[in-house]
Structures are given as structure tokens and as C-alpha cells.
Amino acid sequence: MLELRSVSAGYGTFQALFDVNLDVKAGEAVGVIGPNGAGKTTLMRVISGLIRPTRGSIRMEGVDVVATPPHKIVSLGIAHVPENRRLFPQLTVDDNLKMGAFMKEARGHYAERLDVVFDLFPRLKERRHQMAGTMSGGEQQMCAIGRALMSNPKLLLLDEPSAGLAPVVVQQVFELVKRIRARGLTVLIVEQNVQQVLKVVDRAYLIEAGAIRASGTSAEMLASDTVKEAYLGV
Amino acid sequence: MMGQGRLVAWAIGLAALIALPFVYRDPYHLHILVLILIWSFAYTSWSIMGRFGLVSLGHGGFMGIGAYVMALLWNHLGVSPWIGIPVGMAAAGVLALIVGYPCFRFRITGHYFVLVTLALSGIVLQVITATRDYTGGSLGYTPNRASGNKLLALQFDDKTTWYLIALGVWLAGIVVWHLIDRSMSRYALEAISEDEDAAAAAGVNVTAEKLKITLISALMTALAGSIYVQYQMFITPDTVSGIAVSLQMVFAAIVGGLFVSLGPTVGAVITILLAETLRIGFGTKAVGWDNLVYGVLLVLFIIFLPKGILGSVLDRLKPQRKVSRAHEQEAIQIARPGT
């Protein structure tokens, strides 16, 4: 479904990604792990078009993502839950969700999608008229995921969804990832919480200093020495 | 942290500036120079708070108060400007505190602060006009000519004297700028301008720091006003109050460069010379074109040299800094939840 070939990217003169190759197949859940500043977020941004790669190609179901204008990339079925959530703090929860369904294709199904999201996150329904900026971290994370789901994406990019959440909620989030998958969505997820994430994904990539260091199934990764020494600091 | 080299450069520059009126005596050019110095001082005064994101459009009001209080005291009560100027400054200071305190206490910042201060200068303008029986209203106000001691009355016919006075005041402004720049207050104010809560959590008394800088800025601006009226021997509400003057201050400061000490001065030199040259250049042959071109140039300056002329030049000279992540931070800041 998603194919990255020798993708390099950076900020100004600073290069953050080096020749990254990555594949996500339809229906899969894939994890990306790696230490701070490894370039995980950059990877997500490059996929969703927030930054442009300096080299390499990205294809979503055969369509050239790099050639698509950033605001059209959602229409390809890619939804990105950014790091730090990035909600619209002065808009209500409702309006934030509405923004998620901004695309022409999604507007028609607005009501349906809203039901789906409220079904997943009853808390959001309770707080639908609250300003997003005044909600707690966990509530905001739900809202951010909900917003991304509003566009009815095929591929969901999650950037550290568990950061700053209470343990139960972290479990819920991972639970959720499973449920989202069960609905047929493909998920690409960046996480610090390695133990947890490896439980929900099929495969994972280890990224370090902007380059893929290792990849494999969850079990392989857990067992891998590279992962252990490079990342778990064992 | 002024290096040896810079100190020498400053000393030479200053010596040249002091010597100038004794060598070069064209009266009109001296007149323009005096105006440039006085306005440079006013703009510097503005920038002392403006550089910390405290964008005031009320400084015309402070200037007006400094000018009018001094002139009124002189004309009606015969109080010497030597006393009148401090009184005028004090009056402006009190006003600054009266408006500033609640503003800062209740966290009125950004656009809101700009507009509250705009209203302030509006009020000063209206009050000066409405109390025309004392202030001369829109006809303007002229300090009475001194019959006795010129020094006591701070009235001089000689442009060189005025040039030196203006130079002194301007220099004082630059010194104050540097003192603040090197003080801990600068850290505090930079911090406040980015994030008031975080500054407070570092122990900064946000309201007091802002009041302090506003007070200094208002006092200096009032001084600029009284020097201006003494030099021109005339003042109208339009010269000092209203949005036009305040905008002019902001313009010059930004065009010159807000974050460098000589920025407002460069701004004054450029805006005043530009306005003069254009006006004289177009003359009465193409009426109105001078302001049109002036406006277009200002817009271009701001678009293409956002750090101001001097600021951009200095940036060129300095070694390239690491690419800034400022654009990203801006968004993250906005998205900050209500912690």
C-alpha cells in the first residue's frame, strides 16, 4: 500500500532522513521505533506531505505522493495524527472533528463518521462543546485520533499516541489501534513505548540517526540484539 | 559585552558627530539633523519596550503629555522647563502606570495591548483638543519667548546648541538601551514576551517588569516630546498624538531594526531623509506622489527586510547561525494545552 524508496529529507541544511526504504502493506500494522531525535517524526511528516523529501519516492497505492500537493494527500487515504496532537485549541471538539472531515469526499459522510468516532470515544461526545485547548492530555489525544478518523482514511499515521497518557488510557490507545485495524485500517505507528507497541504491530522498523537500522516482525525485533543494545539500552 | 574595537568605533563616531556642526553649517541640514536626533531618541524610547513585543501605539500620547505639560507650566505659571520637563515626564509616567498596571495585571497582550494603547493616544488627542482654552486646541501651542535668561527657559536660537542638546539626549537614549540590553531585565522581558506563565514560574514578577520598562519608555518619550516642543517652539496635537505619530514611531523602529541599539536611529535617518528627499524631489510637480512612493517603499522594506535595515545588514555580517526551528515552535506554542 505504502512504499518509500530511498527517501531523504531534512530541515534547511540539516538532513534528518537518509535513504529510507519502508513498506506498509494493506491491513498491516507497522511500528517505527527509535531513540529521541532519530527522525521518526520526520518520517511521518514526509509521508503526509508536511515536508517534502529531498530525494526518493513515496507511493500510496501506486500514486506518487511526492507529486501530490500536500492538501490533496489526505484524499489518497492518508491521515496523520501528529506529534503533540496539534489540535485547534480554540475550536470545540465538534469543530475539530469537523475539520477532520474537511475534504470534499468526506463531507458527505460527516454524520456517519461522527457516530463512528463517538462510538470509539464516548468521552469526546460528553465534551463535544468544550474548547479543545482546555481538555486534558488524554482527552486531547482522543480528539486528535478522532479527527484523523473523520476523513475515513485507509492508512493512519500515529506519532507517539501514548505520550503523556495514563496507563489505562495507554492500554486503551493500543487497544484502539487493534480495533482500528480490525475495521480494516492500515496503521503506521511511531512509539517510544517499545514493549507495548511491539505487542500490537505485526512488523517494526528501528530507525536511528535518520536511517533504518533494523526491521522485522515484532517477535524478531523483541529478540534482536541490535534493538536491545541500540535502543533498550540493555 | 562591548569589544575593544567597537568601543573605539563608537568613540570615533561620537567625536565626528560632536565636531559636525562646527565644520558643516548649512542651517537647513542642521535643522533636519536636529529633528533626526530628536526623533531617533523618541524611536529608541519606543523600541525599548517595543522590542519585547510590547507594541504600543500610545507613545504619541506620552510625547504629547511631556510637551504640553512642560509648555503649559511655562506659559501659565512661568515654571522653567528645567522643572517642567521632569514634571511632564512624571505626568506621562503616571499615565503609563495607570494604563499599564491593569493591562499587565489582566494579561492584556498582543493585538489587545496595541489597541488599548491606541485608545490611550486617542484620548490624549481628544482631551488636548477639547481643552482648547488652555492648550490652544488644534491651533497648536507655542511656548512664550523667554524675556530673561535663555538658559533658564531652555530656549536657544542657535542650531548648533540644539544639535548638541539633541545629540546628548539621543546618546543618553542609546546608553539606556544598552544598559537594559545588558541587564537581567532583558532576560526577564524576553522571557515574558514569549511565555508569561513560564516567566512567572521562573520567579519573574511579570507585572512589575513590564511596568518598569513601560515607565522607562514613557519617561523617555515624554522627554523627547518636551525637547521637540522647545526646539520647534510649537506643538500641535497632530504632531504628537493620534495613530499617525505612533505608527510613524513603530515604522521607523522596525524599518531600522528593532533588536539593535542603532536600529531606531537608522530608521529615523532613513524615514526622515526619504520623506524629505521624496517631497523635495517630487515637489509640487507631482503632488501626492512622494507619500505614495514612501508608502510603497515602507511596505517593501518590511516585506523584504523583516529584521529591519540595520538588523539585516548585521545579520549578513555575522556568521550564519543554525537553521531556526522558529516556524515549527510557533505552531507548537499555539497548540499548547491549558497546562
Add this chain to the structure above:
Amino acid sequence: QEKKIKIGVVFDLTGPLAGGGSELGYIGAKIILDHFAKTGVEGYKIEAVYADAQSKPDIAINESVRLLEQEKVDMVLGFFSSAQCVPVAARVEQLKKFMWMTTCISSAVFNDKGYKYVFRPQASGDQFGMMTMDFIAQNAKAKFDKEPKDLRVAIIHEDGAYGVDVSRGNEAGAKKAGFNVVMKEGYSATAPDLSALVTKLKRAKPDVIFHTGYNPDITLLLRQAREQGLKFGALMGHGAGYGVYEKLKEGMGADATYIFNTDPISIWLANQKTMDPKLPPVIKMVGEEFDKIRPGVAIRSAHVGIGASNTYVFMSDVLPRAIKKYGGVDPDALRKAALDTDIPEGGTMLGFGVKFYGEGTPMAGQNERSFPVVIQYIDDKSSVVWPKSQSQREAVLPLPKGTTYSNQ
């Protein structure tokens, strides 16, 4: 070395005052200066340097300083706004240069200043105010059938230098005539709304309104007055906006008729029979030149004539005398020549004479013989109705029944 006099001419060509009459004054002055430049005066070439004060006092100061000190002009001439004349006159005096004001009507320009080098042939603002009051006072019994103490007058004015000065004259005149002043109030010419003022006028029920203003505020006031149903017996305007009939007409249509205005007489209306015979051809010339610049204007504004006539007095009377009698165009020669001026009534295009108050008098430099006249606009024509000596027709007073504002 060639003999010439260099004259710095300062008017407002941009900004709000330009449309308020300054530009028209400039045109009048320029026509005369160009005229004399063709022939020269007593062997002196005439060179005029023009500057635009942009309706700002600071720029007026800067430009005057520049003209005097940089362009080295021998004198400055012109100025429309009193707020500019006050500081410029002080500077000129300080520099001991010569200044000839064509407009700047505020009495504050001269009051007790003791100027030596500053002259103004023009009537002062309080004279305007006194004139209209005098006119009403002389007509109160006949036209309103009221004793002066029963006549209700309202004085309103824009709060700039000009309006304030005229209103002081109004007030003094009303006191002298013994009128019942029911209202006196200033307002800002840029106020977006004058309905409160109109409401107050309605409440005050004045027989006569004395108004001083510029163009946008006059139209706004009268439009709101009409919309709110303000009624009165007469409206007395005092120059500035009221001097530009075109604009009154554009803004008010037929309602502009019967409005009074006081100004120096329009040179095209002045009684040419009592005038110095060499003047009518000049008036004709000014008219023709003006029509070239501004074709198709129904009533040529009095401002043009003011600029022209007052400049003409200088060029035809003061300057020749300075050169011939005092040997040049230096400030002192010009000053002595100006003080010698003694033109009888009828000796200027504006009808009045010229003689300046001398040193030591409170208004030193002011023309003691100038007076404005009261005119009335009737059916797109303006006619002098006061003073009697200049009068061209009987005033229509109060407003006839059936007109928009009539309180009959």
C-alpha cells in the same frame, strides 16, 4: 548680477486642508505670480518656489525653513491654515525674514505677538464671526420680527483653529447684539456622526445657526439635519467649506440655496464700479486663467480670489515700493514698504483697502481695513447681501416657507 526676488510659496496641496480651500488659494496666488513673472517688477525677475505643506504644521515648518535657509528665498508667501501660520510666523520673525500671508485667518496668529516682518492683508476669523452677527443684528427686527434678546442663536464650529476663532467672533458679536445664545459647541471635523449635535440643535430651537466647518462635516451636518428634521430660520456659514458652493450643491442639491456665507468677497462679485479701474482687467485675467485650470465651475470659489488678490497687493504695491523707495528686496525693505501701504477701500479686488497696524499695536501686521462680506447663495448664484455698501440684492431671510429647513 541679475536682480531677482525669490518667493517661497507654501500651500496645502494634499491632505484634508487641500480640499478645504488651500489648493484653490494656491491656484489664485500662482496665477498672479505667473502673471508678474512674465514682466518682472521694476527690473526684478520674479522666481517662485512652491511647496506643499501636506496639511501638516510640521511639514509647513520644515518647508519654510528649507525655503528660507536652503533655497534662500527672500520671503515666504501663502499659507492657508492658521495652525501652520503660527509656528512659521514665529520662525520667520526669529530669522528676520519676510512673510506675507494670504489666508490664515485666525486672530491668534497676531494677537500680542508684536511681529515686525509678518503681514496679513486678509480679514481675521473673529471679524468673520462678528460680521455675520452684525448682519443678523441689523436685520433681526425687520426680518424675524424679534427683539435681539428674543432671537435664539446657535454657534457651532469644527474644533480646528479656524472654527474656534470664528466662533469666538460669533460669541463676541452675539454678546454685543444682545442675542440669546442657546448653544455653542465645537466638534471634530472627522467625527463620523453629528446626530447628537443635530438633536441638541432641535432641542435648542435656534432662529439662526452660525456654523463654521469644512466640507465633509458641513455636508454631514446638513444631511443629518435634514434627516432628523431640524428647522431654523437662517444658516450663516463662515468661509472654508461654505466658500465652495460646488460642493455644497453636490451634497445638498437644491437645499444649498439660501445659505449665507461670509468670506472676503469673491473677486468676480465685487462691485467693479467702486473699484480701482486697473483691477477689473486683472479680475478678468484671473477668471480666464482659472477656467483654463478648472473648466466648467458654476461659481468660482472665493478662495481663488483671496489667493489672487492678496498676492496681487504684494506684487503690485508693496514690492515695487520696496525696490524703488527702499532699494531692494531684503526683509527690511519689504517690511518698510509694507508698512507704507495705504490702499483705500475699493483699491483691491476684494473691495477692501489695505493698511497695516503698525508696531506696538496688539495686532501689528494685520490689515486694519479688511472686512469680509456676507453673501447668499440663491439659485446657483451668489450675491453680496451685506454690508450695505457692497450689497447686490436684498437678503432672503428667514428661509422661505416650504424649503427643507424652514421653521416658518
Add this chain to the structure above:
Amino acid sequence: MQAFLGIFDIYLLEAVINGILLGGVLALLALGLNLIFGVIDVTWICYAELVMIGMYAMYFIVQYYGLSYFIAAPFTILLVAILGAALHYLVIAPLLTAPPINQLLATGGVLFVLQSFATVAFGIDFRNLGIRLPVLAFGDMNFSYARLLSFLAALVGMIAVYLFMTRTFTGTAIRAISQDRQIMALMGVDTKRMYLITSALGGALAGLAACLLVLQYDVHPFVGLSFGPITFLICVLGGLGNFIGGFIAAFLFAEIISLGGLVSDLEWGYVLAFAFFIVMMFIRPAGLLARRR
């Protein structure tokens, strides 16, 4: 006592109603500015000057081309909308990432440019459309038809803009854009287009105001000075971006000017309005309708 009661007469009522009508004019002006200033958080100090250009457009279309008022109006609205879009494209867009003060200044420069452009292009004359609308009379009280029109336009405009902003996807996106510009692309929003739409809309509202103001005021290059500052204050008093607040603030201001002018001098009415603004800023810093923190 008598004197005190004397104030409560028909004239007071007239002043109150005239205040409301003036409020309509101010509200109309505040509407577009609120959209630009408050909602997308872009400063247009030169807003009143756009209105001025619109008034000139009306004047010339009606006077010179002899078209009827109602044909001229849509043209004018379109023209000012284009002007608004151009302002964004040429001046604001390059400054979107610059500090807000630079935007403020750049548009302040445009203010000079538009004023002097009008001086150069149209001259310094005061111009008047010369359309005289009938007067509405109720007994001893009379009201301006033109003002009533402005009032209605402001009301309808406000409701329409409010519904647009809250009910439509585009409206919501416009509100979102000032809060996190970068992330808009993730929503599938073309930010450039969105800014252009909003700027054109803001321009169109300025054009609408121009069409109605030209019925009441002379046009001249400096007409913006009469309205500009007060419009800003109204937007802030109402709470930036709060349309209903802006609407109410316009009426409060207008009443203060109107009643203040009635009981005291007109000039003091304005002083009072400004002072009221400053006091309110302290009582309700986030605008009239904002909940207290």
C-alpha cells in the same frame, strides 16, 4: 430636579435611536474587520482605506458612468473583494511567518499608499454621490433611511457571516487556520486558497460597507481616518473574532457617542467612548461576551 428631568424628553429618545442607527454603521464596518483581524488573526490596519476605495468606486460608477446605484453596488463589492485578495497576496502572504507587528506595519504602509493613491488618482476634492434618500418621520422624530439600510445590512451580514463561520466546513477551516497553520494540510485544506477566500470575503464586506457609507458621507482620501480607529476598538471590545460581541460593542460605542454628545459636548462624547473602552478592557479583557477566567 426639573433640569434633571428635562433630559428625559423626546430628544433623548431620538438620540438613543440615532445611536442605534449609528451603531448599525459601525457594526457593518466592524464585521469585515472582525473576520480578518479576529478570525484569521491577520491585521489590516488599512481596512477603512479599503472602504474609502470602495466609496470612490461607487462614486465614479454612479457619477461618471451613470449606472444606477444598484448596479454599481455589486461591482464595487467585487472590486473591493479583489482588492482584499490582492492585499493578502501581495502584502500579507509574504509576511505570514513574520512577527505580527510586521504585518501590522506593512498594512499600515498600505494605508499610506491607499491614501496617497487616492490623492493622486482622484484628487483632494470631497465628493458626494448626491443621492438623497427619503426620511422616516415618527411625529417629532426623524430618522435616516440610509442609516436604517446600513443597520439592516449589518444585521443580515452579521447573521450570514456567523452562520457561514459556524455551520460550514469552509467557515470552520477559516477559524482553524489562525490556530495552527502548518497542520491544515493534514486536514486536506489548501491554506493559500483559504486565505484568499477570507481576504476576498473581508474585502467584500468592506465593499458592502462602502456602498452604504457613500450614501451618508462625502468621499475623500482621508475619510478612513473618521472610521478606522473606532472600528478597531469596536472589534476588540466585542472580542476579536466574536461577531455578536462586535455587533453589541458597536451599539454600545454608538450610544456613548450619541448620548454623551447629547448631555455634554460632542468631543467629550468621544473621550467618553475611548475611556469606556479602556475601562472595559480591564473589566473584560477578552471582550464583552467572554466568560471570565
Add this chain to the structure above:
Amino acid sequence: MLEVSGLVKRFGGFTAVNNVSFRVDQGEILGLIGPNGSGKSTIFNMLSGTLAPTSGSILFGGAEIAGLAPHRIINSGIGRTFQIPRPFRRLTIFENVALAGFYGQGRHSRARAEEAAERSLAMVGLPTDRHASVDGLGAAGLKKLELAKALATAPKLLLADESLGGLDETEMDQAADMLRNIRDELGITIIWVEHIMGVLMRVVDRVMVLDHGEKISEGLPSAVAGDPRVIEVYLGTDAETTQAAAAEARRRSGG
């Protein structure tokens, strides 16, 4: 040293903190946990003066500080970090901390502030180089900077809000050690808000749990980790690991 009673905070009609009372003893590390939105940060905001309480009393060292201006509270000896780092980007790293050292200690001398800055930076392991820019810091660095700023104010009580969020596991362990060092070496009392139970339970002496703005449990880590209500609203399936961590901590402190 800190005694809080009946603390309430309402936002509009919503009660974020409802009648919470607790005390903290000198030299203790108190863990403050609870679901998202349960009011932890809000309590911190009130303790540090960023928000004024709706009602209730906060006695710090015997003096009432509820509702005081933040700088006065900071000067009286409370230091705080923010959950989401709020560095001053226009200042260098060193200036950030020196600022806190100067104002946080009641504006003594510049020299003293700079000294405090150097000490705090060294303590958290950031470079003491005077020109290093904040832009160079990653997530972990920013968290450290927050801590250094708080330390530079020479607090007696440190409020640490989610100092671990966004860190990888190695860094988390380092951070936890750091907090313990701060207490052990500088004698600073700490209240610590954290969601990473495995780390928190190992460090704290006592835990307090909030839910919906109310205190639902308080006590030793092992006891709290076993509290069914806490498990239900907060720990979920993490309860076991949490209990294990708490047990390990007890073993260590016991032994």
C-alpha cells in the same frame, strides 16, 4: 512543609479540582498520579500560583500562599516544571537558567544567579556553555532544561510535571535517578506527576491518586498499587508491573 486543605478549582461550571487536602513532609518525594484530566496539572498550577484557587488553603512552611502572585510563591521556595516544556527560545540555554536563578532567588546578584545556573545545568547534565542555543535541544534536552530552570530558583519544594514524557527508556532511568539525587543531595522535597508507573513507583516515598478532581487514594506505593479503585480508574492491566516496581522500591529502601 506543605499543607493543602480543601483546595477547589472551577473553570466555569466545571470543577477540575474538588476539595483536595494533603500534606507533604520535608525531604519526601510524593508521587501524584491519576487519569488524564483528573486535575494534577491544575493542582500544580495552583501550588505555583499560575492559577488562583477557587477556594481552599495552601500553607507552605506555615505561611498561606494560596492566590499569591506566582513570582512570590517561587521566591518563597517552590519551583516547578511544565508538563510541556516552555523554554524561552530567544535566550540561550544558559540565559534561560540564569534568568530563573536571578529572579527565582529574589534578584540577588548576577554572579550568584550565574553560579546557580552552572550548578543546575551540571546537575541535570546539560552543557554549561554560555552560547548554546535552545534550538539544539531535543525532547529530552527540553525536559532537562525545565528541571534546571526549576532547580536554579533554589526551591525547597519542587513540582515536577511529567518529566519523563517523550523520553526513551534509557533516558527515563537517568531522569528518575536525577530526581532522586536532587532530593538526596540538595534536600529538596518533590511532588512528582508521572504516568510511567514502572519508573515512578521505584522512586517515590508516597503516592496520592486523583480522579475527577478528587483524591481517591493515598499511601505507600505498594498499598496504592494494590488499591482496586486505583487499578480500575488508572492502572488497568499495568497494575502488576506497577506492583512489582513498588515492591522492588520497598525492598531497596528496606535493604
